[in-house]
Amino acid sequence: MKKLCILLALSALFLFSSCSGNAPEKLPGPVGNDESEKSDEYIRNSEKAAEIMKKITESGNEFPIGSDMFNSQNAFVIGNRLYIFLLDRGLFEVNPTTGKFEPICRDPLCQHKSEEGCPMTEFYRAVVTDGENVFALHMDYISKIDPVEGKLIPMCRWKHSPNAMCGVIACDGGYVYFAACASDTTNEIYRMPVEGGEPEQLSHLNEHIVNFTVSNGYILWTNSVWTLKCAPVDFSEVTVLAEKMTTMTSGNGLFFCNCVDEDPRVSRIYEVDVSAQKMKVVAENVGYTRAFLCDGKLYYHKDNFQETKQLFCYHADTGETTSTTLGPDIIRFKTGKFSFDSDTVIFHDDVDDLRVYGVCGDYLLVFMYDAPIDPEYAYELSRYFFLKKDGTEMAEIFFEDFRGNA
Secondary structure: OHHHHHHHHHHHHHHOOOOOOOOOOOOOOOOOOOHHHOOHHHHHHHHHHHHHHHHHHHHOOOOOOEEEOOOOOOEEEEOOEEEEEEOOOEEEEEOOOOOOEEEOOOOOOOOOOOOOOOHHHOOOOEEEEOOOOEEEEOOOEEEEEEOOOOEEEEEEEOOOOOOOOOOOEEEEOOEEEEEEEOOOOOEEEEEEEOOOOOOEEOOOOOEOEEEEEEEOOEEEEEEOOOOEEEEEOOOOOOEEEEOOEEEEEEEOOEEEEEEEOOOOOOEEEEEEEOOOOEEEEEEEOEEEEEEEEEOOEEEEEEOOHHHHOEEEEEEOOOOEEEEEEOOOOOOOOOEEEOOOOOOEEEEOOOOOOOEEEEEEOOEEEEEEEEOEOOOOOOOOEEEEEEEEOOOOOEEEOOEOOOOOOO
8 A cells, every 4th residue: 555655646746746836847949050950860850750740631530539547638630730738848739841849829929939938838737628629727727728829718717725636627518627626625526618608516525536537428536545436427426436546538438547556566447337337457567647548449558568569459349459569660769959958868779668649540649758868867858759550660759949940
């Protein structure tokens, strides 16, 4: 139990790192006033990312909305543009020509290309969309984001309490759902129409809801003692399902949750039938954040990924699990240009943690934390890649620098 408490405390720290009210330091993008300052590897990779982005935009494949185990919908397409929620930077757009990240701010007078940043690239705790509307969760309010126009509109605010926070929002059936603080130690589920309006309180549980997810009129949640419960969204009948459940996700009526035992290495993902109130194990030895649900498929990797380099996919319609082994040539992207004191940061030449972030046609959008080899940069950086589903092709998505250079 001690190990479980430590693990959950670390996850809470990750979710609520902005509780102090101080925005995390924004990591700037690549530097260099001309292409001669960029490495050959950087240039080749950028060209490859642009080539893959072109394939995606020209293929006509839809970009189905998926969500991670914190119910955040991290990648989506609106107006034929691909938007990605970056964990340490906010919401960005991928330029379909260059294959690089760009700010979504459209204000010509904004200082988003300086180290001061801008409100459109501030830290959000979660982002969700219904395919037309985009919502971001902040510490104590929800905003509606217009990524095409580059606008952020606050929608609903509530009293902040650090002991009753929930880092989750959800969209379902024309509503956006959120948990607002009801007291210093409890919160309740509310919803409001996606076009705006008065918030409607749904639950009267008098507990601290830590995680939740909503789909097809049902809600699944865990409280502060990690008890898993489900109910219709009107909370007319609450059912206790299990204990020791942590993260979760849902989509199109499918629900999945993660169970972590006292030994963090013994972790399982369950598929939950909320109407029949039944659960079944679909994956074991899976880290609690390393799964992604999209279009009826659950993508994940196991704790031994560093040795096997295997990505798995559980197909909910058939119950089948398939796997892909990453090729040896696609996991050695070591060089990235960041505006630190030196132009080039060298990373480890192997990948030990790769998480699916989005799905589009033949490609996955994947994310990983990576620690530079140079001890001067002691913290991890988030890096994003296009990965072909058969494991044979991979290209990193870089950032435009602050000077606006490609």
